[in-house]
Amino acid sequence: MGMTLAEKILARAAGRSAVCAGELVTCTVDKIMATDITAPLTIEVFRRMGATRVADPEACILINDHFVPAKDIRSADFARAMREFAKEQGIRRYFEVGRSGICHVLVPEKGLVSPGELFVGADSHTCTAGALGAFATGVGSTDLAAAWALKELWFRVPPTLRVELRGSFGPHVTSKDAVLRLIGELGVEGARYQAIEFHGEALVTMPMHARLTLCNMAVEAGAKAGMIPCDDITAAYVTAHGGSVDRAVTPDADASYTAVLAIDVSALEPQVAEPFMPSNIRPVGDFRGLRVDQVFIGSCTNGYLEDLRAAAAILRGRKVADGVRLIVTPATQSIYLEAVREGIVADLVEAGAAVTTPTCGACLGGHMGVLGKDEVALATTNRNFRGRMGDLSARVYLANPAVAAATAVTGTITHPEELP
């Protein structure tokens, strides 16, 4: 019987000709990522394992992104632990503040993961890289330490849910809306333990950043991975960014799926997820007039150059409403630099936005945009759990960057086409 994309990659990594869903396999992992927030615990576990050298320094990726630039003394010590470990272990792929970015955006940008590879990261949104045709999944620190020590990990081969994206996107509708809609249909555990494989003609109109946004939120439906088979768009992107398509694989035509779900994106309106779950979605129009205190544009979901462009197109010549704070965080240094060169940063600052250095910062309520008691925010991030961006009483609504920019202008949740 044919294999899904997940099965093909796990079979290759397990040194087998075939595997099927439900099997437990031990795999060689190709790339292993940790960040400043997860590396220190991983290092401690690694030492407790009695390991002294990582099995393959070339497979290791260490990225400063969560609490950087250091938000407090403990965070500075966390970053130092990772920095010293990189040095001690001869890990070249260590990314320092000022030359870094949010890990899930930096990994594809630097060509660190390629189609067909097995990639684990100590961060739940590691599934983002599935957009490259890789099997990418989040693990905890102890798993990551084991991967450092042995370059292998056990996996249960996940069953795969096939999602067909049909039609083409209307104005102000993006892959963020498609994935919110999918999570709304599946619920936050609808794809638990499964891989989601995306297909359909809408993918043809989706550049890599939009695909990364799509796979980024697969975990919000509980999925182990969100994947897009490597096609021409993937191959062009990967080669341009220094990766390789040598290991690219595609699913077999007779692969078996747990279900096939179709979403017609032509019929889609911009979606908004209300507190406290990303699955609580309704069309943006249902929230018309809802007041916000803060708008945040950034994160590994929507901190891409194209997202900043969409926001700037709306904010150019307009002002952020009185009583509202707009915080914009480009996801990586190169996105930031390009946004400066294109005049996007000037447009945003002129409109009254606070533009920050690349960091996870506000997305996880870390720093640079933490919400206070009873505050309401609209964010382009991926999670609106209670307390996610600050105080437990704060409320976060999730949406795409154009809706975020329009909301910043009016101070209430707004469909961009309703702006005067």
Next chain:
Amino acid sequence: MSEGEILRGRVWRFGDHVDTDVIIPVRYCNMFRKEELGPHAMAGADPEFASRIAPGDLIVAGTNFGCGSSRETAPVALLGAGVGAVVAASFGRIFFRNAVNVGLPIFESPEASAACQAGDRLVVDAARGVIRNETRGLSFPFAPYSAQVAEIIAAGGLVPYVRRRLGLPAEE
């Protein structure tokens, strides 16, 4: 946890989709030792939780317990607070792996989850695969772990498992 252990304690009841931001809010994630994290366990739902529970008490929750981020500090915080085990209708995938890897006993039983109320006395007999609610006189079987998970648990977690693979003696 060793395999034959019997766990006993009072039930602390939580609902569905208890996510990792509830189990350990990110403001405490600039620490990672269980002693430091323990006092803040479940702070997203009940900041007094850690000071109110007795060592060995159990959390009983609904579906998808531990969904959300990959932070291993979540099961570590529960261990630090003295939580004896978590019984839930289902678990988030990464939380499940992390709990196994750090040695926090977790048991999946939708039936037990539905039937337990706060304050009930619970006994979990891992070897026999039975959860007993002594307050209500009810028993529930739970599915045994998969072979691979059982092997890691038998080794005492992933740390001893890797040490063995590296040809090293058990930790002091």
